[in-house]
Amino acid sequence: MTRIYIQEVATRDGFQMEDRFVPTDDKIALLDQLSDSGIDKIEVTSFVSPKAIPNLRDAEEVMNGIKRKEDVIYTTLIPNVRGAERAAACQADEVNLVASVSETHNRKNVRRTVDRSFASFKEIADYLSGTGIAINGTLATTFGCPFEGAIDENRVLELAEAYLELGAVGITLADTTGMATPNQVHGLCEKVRDRWPDLPVTLHFHNTRGMGLANVIEGIRAGVSRYDASLGGLGGCPFAPGATGNICTEDLVHMLAFMGYDVNADLDKLINLSKHLETLVGHEVPGQVIKAGKISDLHEQPAFSK
Amino acid sequence: MTRIYIQEVATRDGFQMEDRFVPTDDKIALLDQLSDSGIDKIEVTSFVSPKAIPNLRDAEEVMNGIKRKEDVIYTTLIPNVRGAERAAACQADEVNLVASVSETHNRKNVRRTVDRSFASFKEIADYLSGTGIAINGTLATTFGCPFEGAIDENRVLELAEAYLELGAVGITLADTTGMATPNQVHGLCEKVRDRWPDLPVTLHFHNTRGMGLANVIEGIRAGVSRYDASLGGLGGCPFAPGATGNICTEDLVHMLAFMGYDVNADLDKLINLSKHLETLVGHEVPGQVIKAGKISDLHEQPAFSK
Numbered sequence: 146m147t148r149i150y151i152q153e154v155a156t157r158d159g160f161q162m163e164d165r166f167v168p169t170d171d172k173i174a175l176l177d178q179l180s181d182s183g184i185d186k187i188e189v190t191s192f193v194s195p196k197a198i199p200n201l202r203d204a205e206e207v208m209n210g211i212k213r214k215e216d217v218i219y220t221t222l223i224p225n226v227r228g229a230e231r232a233a234a235c236q237a238d239e240v241n242l243v244a245s246v247s248e249t250h251n252r253k254n255v256r257r258t259v260d261r262s263f264a265s266f267k268e269i270a271d272y273l274s275g276t277g278i279a280i281n282g283t284l285a286t287t288f289g290c291p292f293e294g295a296i297d298e299n300r301v302l303e304l305a306e307a308y309l310e311l312g313a314v315g316i317t318l319a320d321t322t323g324m325a326t327p328n329q330v331h332g333l334c335e336k337v338r339d340r341w342p343d344l345p346v347t348l349h350f351h352n353t354r355g356m357g358l359a360n361v362i363e364g365i366r367a368g369v370s371r372y373d374a375s376l377g378g379l380g381g382c383p384f385a386p387g388a389t390g391n392i393c394t395e396d397l398v399h400m401l402a403f404m405g406y407d408v409n410a411d412l413d414k415l416i417n418l419s420k421h422l423e424t425l426v427g428h429e430v431p432g433q434v435i436k437a438g439k440i441s442d443l444h445e446q447p448a449f450s451k
Numbered sequence: 452m453t454r455i456y457i458q459e460v461a462t463r464d465g466f467q468m469e470d471r472f473v474p475t476d477d478k479i480a481l482l483d484q485l486s487d488s489g490i491d492k493i494e495v496t497s498f499v500s501p502k503a504i505p506n507l508r509d510a511e512e513v514m515n516g517i518k519r520k521e522d523v524i525y526t527t528l529i530p531n532v533r534g535a536e537r538a539a540a541c542q543a544d545e546v547n548l549v550a551s552v553s554e555t556h557n558r559k560n561v562r563r564t565v566d567r568s569f570a571s572f573k574e575i576a577d578y579l580s581g582t583g584i585a586i587n588g589t590l591a592t593t594f595g596c597p598f599e600g601a602i603d604e605n606r607v608l609e610l611a612e613a614y615l616e617l618g619a620v621g622i623t624l625a626d627t628t629g630m631a632t633p634n635q636v637h638g639l640c641e642k643v644r645d646r647w648p649d650l651p652v653t654l655h656f657h658n659t660r661g662m663g664l665a666n667v668i669e670g671i672r673a674g675v676s677r678y679d680a681s682l683g684g685l686g687g688c689p690f691a692p693g694a695t696g697n698i699c700t701e702d703l704v705h706m707l708a709f710m711g712y713d714v715n716a717d718l719d720k721l722i723n724l725s726k727h728l729e730t731l732v733g734h735e736v737p738g739q740v741i742k743a744g745k746i747s748d749l750h751e752q753p754a755f756s757k
Binding site: 249252253289291292293294323324326327328329352353354355356357358359361362363388389393396399400403404405432433434436437439440441443444445446447449 | 559595598599600630632633659660662663665667668702706710745746749751752755
């Protein structure tokens with residue numbers, strides 16, 4: 146049985162764009178329950194400016210308030226050295242850096258060129274050197290850019306190389322706005338796996354156009370075993386109002402578990418947490434298993450007259 | 452480029468369970484537009500008792516009212532010889548028979564044993580013999596039953612054989628309540644293709660638990676090239692309120708077209724039709740491409756200051 150690693154991003158990628166600020170204590174309680182659910186990695190929060198993302202203004206309180214478990218990796222997104230300092234002060238296991246493969250998207254997202262992003266990452270890597278905090282490098286818009294369209298796969302490989310040169314121990318290929326198609330995922334993942342067979346690669350999919358789980362299947366087929374997902378399918382894309390967000394953690398775990406993959410996460414706990422999440426954010430979430438039930442939730446057999 | 456055939460079921464599988472009766476003229480106009488969209492087959496309606504399914508009480512008017520195109524197959528669901536007579540009177544190209552692989556589901560759905568269903572199908576086949584009307588045999592709950600759970604694959608093959616013996620020219624494997632997993636689809640389709648390499652096989656998926664398009668990918672990989680889908684993702688399952696319905700036609704065509712498959716259907720026409728469908732049924736539909744836009748719908752590049 147192939148082990149597939151589930152990495153939760155709801156409290157970062159999901160909460161950051163909610164209308165409602167989820168109270169700090171509720172965030173901490175949710176994160177503690179996620180830690181208890183068998184999730185392999187949790188992107189807890191983002192050490193960005195509170196002005197840029199007010200919903201995550203409690204990053205320190207959250208990181209310091211959660212009960213950390215030995216076998217869970219607690220990662221945080223950071224945009225600059227100031228973020229690295231904050232993550233280090235909170236003893237994050239890992240920091241996640243993000244640059245877009247698309248120049249236009251990078252400038253739109255972080256107001257700098259991709260080169261300047263990587264120059265800043267070098268400073269971050271220097272700062273973190275010797276601290277024991279791991280670096281993961283995320284490449285946003287890997288499978289397509291909502292402004293530029295198609296992305297050159299060679300540029301993806303170049304930027305992955307740039308991350309590795311500055312000491313990243315893992316790479317995330319992110320389909321930021323849900324543009325990846327299954328064959329594209331397969332093709333690029335094979336190239337990445339051929340070049341760096343032992344590199345921990347994460348795939349980060351959005352289900353914007355319904356292809357999220359199909360893309361996971363193709364990623365697994367190409368040998369990738371780490372997947373970001375968001376409880377309830379929280380998250381989304383500012384350019385596609387009404388569109389669904391990240392692939393849904395419990396829907397992903399449900400599919401993989403019933404396919405016979407070895408996932409550590411406890412499906413029933415995740416389903417309960419996702420229902421609870423709806424009360425935290427104040428709206429329905431796009432996850433489907435919480436509505437339909439698991440495949441194994443059978444209905445009582447009707448009585449028949451003879 | 453592999454040709455994939457798209458078969459529309461919204462006006463039957465979708466409309467049958469809507470709260471609102473879609474007026475006959477609106478049905479006819481929608482079907483005419485679907486005919487013009489390049490869809491390969493349309494399941495127009497169901498010749499069942501108007502008491503059983505009031506929403507389809509206008510089956511004759513609809514079948515006689517539409518403009519039929521040479522290269523589209525117009526099929527209708529029929530439950531018995533009376534249905535066959537009605538379909539024949541309307542000169543349907545094909546009738547679609549439905550039995551469940553699960554005894555319990557068949558009794559729940561059509562109030563008879565599977566054996567009795569097939570005895571009735573024999574009468575239908577005899578009646579239709581020489582009329583030139585083709586028979587397609589659908590196996591409901593092929594991938595799982597909401598009452599019985601797992602389904603024996605040998606039983607699926609037996610019942611497919613039973614359909615072929617009475618003269619069916621095609622078989623549909625239907626995942627009636629969205630229980631199929633991608634590896635299961637692959638495995639069963641390979642068995643069916645090994646046994647009947649030249650048989651036109653259709654896969655009918657529901658997206659109840661989010662796996663619909665992933666299942667399509669695995670079906671294609673196993674050599675199946677015909678897929679039922681419902682405009683807007685209309686349809687659903689009475690046992691899973693709030694769950695999504697059939698896989699969505701325009702989301703399916705969107706994925707396949709961007710993967711490079713040869714689909715005859717016109718994606719832009721389907722997207723427009725799906726938006727129109729929302730006004731016909733009076734609620735949002737689950738389709739995602741109508742919300743998010745196509746992958747190729749790029750946003751204007753923002754202007755940057757130097």
